[in-house]
Amino acid sequence: xxxxxxxxxxxxxxxxxxxxxxxxxxxxxxxxxxxxxxxxxxxxxxxxxxxxxxxxxxxxxxxxxxxxxxxxxxxxxxxxxxxxxxxxxxxxxxxxxxxxxxxxxxxxxxxxxxxxxxxxxxxxxxxxxxxxxxxxxxxxxxxxxxxxxxxxxxxxxxxxxxxxxxxxxxxxxxxxxxxxxxxxxxxxxxxxxxxxxxxxxxxxxxxxxxxxxxxxxxxxxxxxxxxxxxxxxxxxxxxxxxxxxxxxxxxxxxxxxxxxxxxxxxxxxxxxxxxxxxxxxxxxxxxxxxxxxxxxxxxxxxxxxxxxxxxxxxx
Amino acid sequence: xxxxxxxxxxxxxxxxxxxxxxxxxxxxxxxxxxxxxxxxxxxxxxxxxxxxxxxxxxxxxxxxxxxxxxxxxxxxxxxxxxxxxxxxxxxxxxxxxxxxxxxxxxxxxxxxxxxxxxxxxxxxxxxxxxxxxxxxxxxxxxxxxxxxxxxxxxxxxxxxxxxxxxxxxxxxxxxxxxxxxxxxxxxxxxxxxxxxxxxxxxxxxxxxxxxxxxxxxxxxxxxxxxxxxxxxxxxxxxxxxxxxxxxxxxxxxxxxxxxxxxxxxxxxxxxxxxxxxxxxxxxxxxxxxxxxxxxxxxxxxxxxxxxxxxxxxxxxxxxxxxxxxxxxxx
Numbered sequence: 001x002x003x004x005x006x007x008x009x010x011x012x013x014x015x016x017x018x019x020x021x022x023x024x025x026x027x028x029x030x031x032x033x034x035x036x037x038x039x040x041x042x043x044x045x046x047x048x049x050x051x052x053x054x055x056x057x058x059x060x061x062x063x064x065x066x067x068x069x070x071x072x073x074x075x076x077x078x079x080x081x082x083x084x085x086x087x088x089x090x091x092x093x094x095x096x097x098x099x100x101x102x103x104x105x106x107x108x109x110x111x112x113x114x115x116x117x118x119x120x121x122x123x124x125x126x127x128x129x130x131x132x133x134x135x136x137x138x139x140x141x142x143x144x145x146x147x148x149x150x151x152x153x154x155x156x157x158x159x160x161x162x163x164x165x166x167x168x169x170x171x172x173x174x175x176x177x178x179x180x181x182x183x184x185x186x187x188x189x190x191x192x193x194x195x196x197x198x199x200x201x202x203x204x205x206x207x208x209x210x211x212x213x214x215x216x217x218x219x220x221x222x223x224x225x226x227x228x229x230x231x232x233x234x235x236x237x238x239x240x241x242x243x244x245x246x247x248x249x250x251x252x253x254x255x256x257x258x259x260x261x262x263x264x265x266x267x268x269x270x271x272x273x274x275x276x277x278x279x280x281x282x283x284x285x286x287x288x289x290x291x292x293x294x295x296x297x298x299x300x301x302x303x304x305x306x307x308x309x310x311x312x313x314x315x
Numbered sequence: 316x317x318x319x320x321x322x323x324x325x326x327x328x329x330x331x332x333x334x335x336x337x338x339x340x341x342x343x344x345x346x347x348x349x350x351x352x353x354x355x356x357x358x359x360x361x362x363x364x365x366x367x368x369x370x371x372x373x374x375x376x377x378x379x380x381x382x383x384x385x386x387x388x389x390x391x392x393x394x395x396x397x398x399x400x401x402x403x404x405x406x407x408x409x410x411x412x413x414x415x416x417x418x419x420x421x422x423x424x425x426x427x428x429x430x431x432x433x434x435x436x437x438x439x440x441x442x443x444x445x446x447x448x449x450x451x452x453x454x455x456x457x458x459x460x461x462x463x464x465x466x467x468x469x470x471x472x473x474x475x476x477x478x479x480x481x482x483x484x485x486x487x488x489x490x491x492x493x494x495x496x497x498x499x500x501x502x503x504x505x506x507x508x509x510x511x512x513x514x515x516x517x518x519x520x521x522x523x524x525x526x527x528x529x530x531x532x533x534x535x536x537x538x539x540x541x542x543x544x545x546x547x548x549x550x551x552x553x554x555x556x557x558x559x560x561x562x563x564x565x566x567x568x569x570x571x572x573x574x575x576x577x578x579x580x581x582x583x584x585x586x587x588x589x590x591x592x593x594x595x596x597x598x599x600x601x602x603x604x605x606x607x608x609x610x611x612x613x614x615x616x617x618x619x620x621x622x623x624x625x626x627x628x629x630x631x632x633x634x635x636x637x638x639x640x641x642x643x644x645x
Contacts, residue, residue: 156620157623160582164342168342266475
């Protein structure tokens with residue numbers, strides 16, 4: 001066998017770039033009507049969350065201010081007027097009993113909901129990418145340990161376990177704890193995908209070439225493998241946001257999520273349960289916001305996957 | 316095959332032990348005092364000290380954990396003398412708030428959870444898989460788009476929201492159904508169905524959406540395979556091709572997630588049971604959380620984990636029976 005140097009020109013077997021090309025990704029998303037609508041809803045929700053104090057100020061109410069004049073004590077604290085107390089003063093009505101403004105609470109709830117979901121996604125993506133990359137790239141015992149850990153975490157009854165964990169820690173900042181717990185139980189889903197991709201990439205010829213050129217292991221990981229993982233990671237991150245939104249709301253609904261008086265959609269729906277028959281507007285509004293948020297992120301997640309994963313696009 | 320089964324069972328026992336240890340650690344290393352929880356808010360320091368002794372909280376964590384594991388196998392007695400409380404095996408702890416062994420509370424509530432889980436499972440499998448298959452066969456059609464939109468909507472609906480909307484419409488507004496109650500199937504079949512139908516629909520809306528999406532994707536995958544083309548080329552009638560060559564491999568992943576979903580639901584549909592006020596295992600967990608009844612929360616967590624883990628093994632064993640390759644690799 002004669003020793004030949006690798007051809008200097010990039011051959012056809014350089015891996016196709018599977019990372020997202022931002023401009024083309026956005027263009028591909030905007031080509032689909034459903035994705036465009038979903039993206040618009042998501043942007044709107046983010047704006048609402050960011051502008052929550054402004055919106056509440058414009059509506060003339062704060063999320064924690066009581067309005068005893070808006071509820072009727074003779075009717076057990078039901079909002080005065082129709083439709084859950086919708087009026088020019090309270091655009092989405094008021095909470096029965098306390099008379100707190102629902103619009104103000106819902107927009108502040110959007111903050112909590114999105115912030116926790118995004119931070120939890122960041123935690124799970126960071127953990128999942130780091131551990132999945134290590135497992136897939138190094139193989140051997142690293143792979144065995146990380147793989148077993150992922151299997152174990154994914155076979156946990158996560159919801160009940162999260163509840164147990166959160167309810168057992170009374171003095172801790174709930175929002176922070178939610179982020180940590182959601183991220184911790186979520187990372188194996190990212191790790192599993194990153195691990196598989198990293199295994200394939202580690203065997204790629206471009207990695208072998210870099211190794212021959214004397215690149216250190218760290219350089220191989222950071223400069224060769226990691227950039228090629230951005231596509232799959234973006235897909236799994238987008239798709240995990242709605243499940244974090246839903247889980248946070250579910251936990252808050254069960255009383256182990258965001259603590260009052262900080263408003264959260266799940267907590268508002270829980271508070272609406274005793275009133276649902278007399279004042280359905282009270283649960284329909286936070287429920288509607290929650291549904292719209294989860295749906296929009298789900299549609300967007302599907303669209304991002306279709307745009308980046310050629311296999312699913314054929315479907 | 317026997318070796319494979321044994322190996323899987325050993326791994327399962329290990330996972331359960333780890334879950335047990337992790338759950339235990341959470342409860343006994345966290346700041347909340349179980350003695351305080353057992354006794355309630357107005358409780359004298361002497362009484363708390365007494366309960367600490369009874370529960371064995373004065374021992375080290377390792378000893379407590381050992382006692383707990385021994386209790387599961389052989390049962391245990393809390394306290395001594397006239398105040399001793401016996402908790403027969405399998406003892407998952409004793410709830411001093413309700414004066415009952417946790418195991419008894421769990422098994423009391425299990426029939427309700429089983430009724431909810433099985434009924435919902437039948438509904439979502441029928442609706443979800445059928446919708447997914449039709450969508451795959453008529454890809455791009457109006458049906459496909461409508462079904463997939465509905466599926467995405469179903470996936471995005473929080474169960475407590477669905478539950479409230481259903482109860483508001485069907486019970487409060489239209490008066491079609493009574494408020495759900497825990498009625499045993501054997502006592503009153505009609506009442507049982509009437510009580511269960513809303514929880515079934517609530518859960519089925521979520522899961523049918525998930526299953527329709529997966530079924531469609533898997534069907535499209537298998538329809539594109541060479542063996543389907545071969546089957547068609549050799550002149551098999553289309554229904555046979557679809558049933559035997561396209562649908563069958565498409566159902567394999569469905570079996571996997573079905574096992575896990577059913578396992579999780581049997582361990583308590585926490586939110587659904589709470590909203591409808593049905594006393595299943597999930598409602599038990601929710602109530603225990605509200606009253607800080609730690610032995611019950613610990614017990615439910617383990618119980619639910621056992622269901623998930625056992626469902627995983629069941630799925631693996633079914634796979635091994637269906638597909639010899641799994642045995643060789645596993």
